[in-house]
Amino acid sequence: MSVYEQSLRTLGRADKLGTHLIRLSIAIVFIWIGLLKFVPYEADSITPMVAQSPFMSFFYKHPDQYKEHFTHEGELKPEQRAWQTANNTYGYSNGLGTVELVIAGLLLLNPVSRKAGLAGGVLAFFTPFVTLSFLVTTPEAWVPALGDAQHGFPYLSGMGRLILKDTMMSAGAVVAIADSARALLRERGAA
Numbered sequence: 001m002s003v004y005e006q007s008l009r010t011l012g013r014a015d016k017l018g019t020h021l022i023r024l025s026i027a028i029v030f031i032w033i034g035l036l037k038f039v040p041y042e043a044d045s046i047t048p049m050v051a052q053s054p055f056m057s058f059f060y061k062h063p064d065q066y067k068e069h070f071t072h073e074g075e076l077k078p079e080q081r082a083w084q085t086a087n088n089t090y091g092y093s094n095g096l097g098t099v100e101l102v103i104a105g106l107l108l109l110n111p112v113s114r115k116a117g118l119a120g121g122v123l124a125f126f127t128p129f130v131t132l133s134f135l136v137t138t139p140e141a142w143v144p145a146l147g148d149a150q151h152g153f154p155y156l157s158g159m160g161r162l163i164l165k166d167t168m169m170s171a172g173a174v175v176a177i178a179d180s181a182r183a184l185l186r187e188r189g190a191a
Contacts (some may be wrong), residue, residue, distance in 0.1 A: 019179045022172040023107050023117070026124050029169065030104035037097025040081060041091050048159070049134040049141075050092065056130075059092040063069050067088035103127065110180055115186065118180035128166035135163055 001009075036042040043083070047070060050056045051063035069083040084090060103123045110117025133140050139159035145151040156164060 008181075014156045019175055023110060023121075023179070026169055026172050026176065027104040027107045029123070030100045031109070034097045034100030034104060036086075036155065037100065038124075040084070040090060041071075041073050043075055043093030044080075044084060044095075045088055046093065047084070049138045049163075050089075052137045052139070053134065054137065055133065056092075059088060061087050063087075068103035100127075110176070110183075114129045114180050114184045116179060118184065121173050121180055125170050126176060128170040131163055131166045134159060138163075 033042075037046075045054050047060075047066045051060055051066040058061040065083075067081045067085075067186055069087070071080045106116045106120025107124060108120075110120070138159070141157055141163055142153060143151045143155040143157050
């Protein structure tokens with residue numbers, strides 16, 4: 001057997017490692033972003049998405065006023081922080097961060113509990129659909145018309161590009177779900 005064929009055989013077995021890396025990568029994203037949800041700048045930055053979402057705006061007391069109180073990353077305006085506190089921006093963000101940390105924990109529990117891993121995979125699959133809905137509901141996801149010819153659809157802003165990456169998270173979650181389901185079937189002797 002040639003070195004090339006041996007390399008192909010080795011690469012052909014990399015899917016198991018890839019599955020573990022996908023699960024770990026998804027968990028890292030949920031942990032990191034979940035922990036950031038407890039920091040005011042991150043909570044402030046998701047305000048346009050939450051405030052304009054028909055599925056989430058009810059979490060805020062005054063979603064229609066967010067533009068007047070929006071701050072940029074790294075910007076500290078105590079009067080805006082006070083408004084964000086009264087608006088429940090931070091309470092909502094803390095809750096969302098907790099959910100994201102729970103999803104990460106479930107994914108990471110897969111080696112000791114396939115059911116937990118499966119639940120984490122399912123939640124990781126569906127969570128991005130909520131985030132992807134922001135492409136429709138959040139005008140800030142698109143480049144604004146400020147004079148350049150490239151604006152609006154299909155020109156994603158930084159926020160839009162951040163949102164779009166969730167398609168990969170959802171696809172990766174399918175791999176994690178399938179792996180957990182196969183393991184559960186093997187454990188039950190049904191595979």
